[in-house]
Structure formats: C-alpha cells, structure tokens
Amino acid sequence: GDSVTQMEGPVTLSEEAFLTINCTYTATGYPSLFWYVQYPGEGLQLLLKATKADDKGSNKGFEATYRKETTSFHLEKGSVQVSDSAVYFCALSDQVGTDKLIFGTGTRLQVFP
Amino acid sequence: SQTIHQWPATLVQPVGSPLSLECTVEGTSNPNLYWYRQAAGRGLQLLFYSVGIGQISSEVPQNLSASRPQDRQFILSSKKLLLSDSGFYLCAWSKGVDTEAFFGQGTRLTVV
Numbered sequence: 001g002d003s004v005t006q007m008e009g010p011v012t013l014s015e016e017a018f019l020t021i022n023c024t025y026t027a028t029g030y031p032s033l034f035w036y037v038q039y040p041g042e043g044l045q046l047l048l049k050a051t052k053a054d055d056k057g058s059n060k061g062f063e064a065t066y067r068k069e070t071t072s073f074h075l076e077k078g079s080v081q082v083s084d085s086a087v088y089f090c091a092l093s094d095q096v097g098t099d100k101l102i103f104g105t106g107t108r109l110q111v112f113p
Numbered sequence: 114s115q116t117i118h119q120w121p122a123t124l125v126q127p128v129g130s131p132l133s134l135e136c137t138v139e140g141t142s143n144p145n146l147y148w149y150r151q152a153a154g155r156g157l158q159l160l161f162y163s164v165g166i167g168q169i170s171s172e173v174p175q176n177l178s179a180s181r182p183q184d185r186q187f188i189l190s191s192k193k194l195l196l197s198d199s200g201f202y203l204c205a206w207s208k209g210v211d212t213e214a215f216f217g218q219g220t221r222l223t224v225v
Contacts, residue, residue: 006156034213044157044203044216089157093212100172101147101207101214105156 002027006090006104013080013111021075021107023064023090031092033057033066033073036103038087047075047088080111115140119204119217126224132177132191134220136204139185144206146187147214148179151201160202163187199224 007022025033035047035057048057053068062077073090090104119136126132138144148160159172161179169179176195180188187204201221207214 036214043218044205044214046213049213091214100159100162100170101205102159103149103157 002031002092002094002100002102004090004092004102004104006088006107009087009106009108011107011109013109015082015111015113016079017111019075019077019080019084019109021088021090021109023073023075023104025071025073025090025092027071027092027094029094030068031094033064034091034093034101035062035064035073035075036089036091038089038106040086044089080109082111082113085109085111115206115215117204117206117215117217119220121220122218123221124223126194126222128196128224129193132189132194132198132222134189134202134204134222136187136189136217137185138187138206141185141206141208143184145209146181147205147207148187148189149203149205151203151219152199157203161189194224196224198222 003026005024032051034049036044037047038044048059050057050066053066056065064073064075087106087108089106092102094100116139146163150158150160163169163181166181177191201219203219204217205214
C-alpha cells in the first residue's frame with residue numbers, strides 16, 4: 001500500500017543553518033503531498049502542500065518540491081530559527097478512491113541559538 | 114468557520130476497562146474523518162477513517178473500533194483496554210483529496 005518514509009531525527013541545528021528533511025513516498029496513483037508541523041504542546045497544522053508533479057509548496061520560509069521522478073518531497077529552509085523547533089510530518093493524500101491521509105513517522109527538529 | 118472538538122484531553126484507565134473517545138466537527142458537512150495514534154517514537158499511525166455515516170475503514174488490526182453515528186461525529190472505542198493502547202490519539206477531518214486536514218487537540222490515554 002501507499003507509504004511515506006522520512007529521515008529519522010532528531011535533527012539538531014544552530015540558528016541560521018540550512019535545513020533539509022528528506023521525505024520519499026510510495027503510491028499507486030498521483031497523490032497530493034503535504035508537510036505538517038507540530039510545535040511543542042500544540043496540535044498538527046498544515047505547513048505547505050503540492051498537488052502535482054513539479055509543484056513547489058512554500059510557507060514561512062519553508063519550501064518543498066514535488067519530484068515525481070524521485071518520488072520525493074524534501075523540506076528545506078535556508079535559515080532556521082529557534083522558533084522552528086518542532087516535529088515535522090510528511091504526508092500524502094491517496095487519490096485512488098479512498099481519501100486516506102498517510103503520514104510519515106515525523107522528524108524532530110531542534111534549533112539552538 | 115469550522116471547528117473540531119475532541120475529548121477528553123487526558124484519560125487514565127485500568128487494563129480491561131472500556132474506552133470511548135469522542136470527536137465532533139462543526140461548520141461543515143460530510144467531512145472525511147480520521148483517527149490517528151501518535152505513539153512515542155513511532156510517528157502518526159492511521160487507525161480508522163470514514164468517508165460517510167456508517168462507513169468505517171480500519172487500517173490496522175487492533176483492540177479498537179470506530180463508529181460514525183452522525184455525519185460529524187466520530188467515536189473511538191474499546192471493550193477491554195490493553196497496556197499497549199496507551200498513546201496520544203488524534204482526530205482529524207478533511208474535505209477530501211488535495212485538501213488540508215484539521216486536527217483536534219488530542220487525547221493522552223494512559224492504560225495502567
């Protein structure tokens with residue numbers, strides 16, 4: 001079945017460092033792809049999304065490009081801040097008649113000043 | 114505007130006791146509804162999802178069941194809790210593919 005694989009964390013960075021969190025997926029159709037973020041003590045919220053190949057989602061300085069050829073949707077940010085410390089989840093929306101949302105295991109990001 | 118309510122926020126239950134967690138959505142109709150479990154170090158696992166009243170799909174064999182008695186109500190249940198049922202349970206809704214999912218605040222369940 002469909003699945004999402006994320007790099008294991010925690011990812012530990014200094015403020016202003018470059019961030020990459022890898023995400024690859026397996027799907028039978030052409031899913032939409034999402035990044036969700038969970039800040040400490042809060043619920044999950046959508047960070048960005050892309051609905052078709054070569055689309056780039058962006059929000060709050062984060063970007064991710066839907067790469068069909070490599071089945072990837074890596075999250076990047078050029079300069080992280082302490083306030084970006086959170087758990088990041090990659091997800092896909094199954095389009096083959098089920099509307100399921102499949103999440104990866106999450107990657108914890110810790111940014112130090 | 115749409116809101117999602119999930120309760121209780123925390124719950125401590127003995128092994129073998131029953132469970133009922135409730136989730137309701139306001140401000141939308143015919144949403145897709147989801148129950149997830151977030152176990153420590155294991156990410157977000159899809160337990161059940163529903164695309165309509167009485168339509169429940171189970172993703173993993175387990176000690177839990179789900180029901181959707183009304184369009185915007187989704188209930189997670191167990192007849193007899195196990196220690197392994199401990200975790201953080203999240204309810205979510207969406208309007209379908211390509212759309213954002215909105216999550217409740219979660220229920221921290223501890224089975225003792």
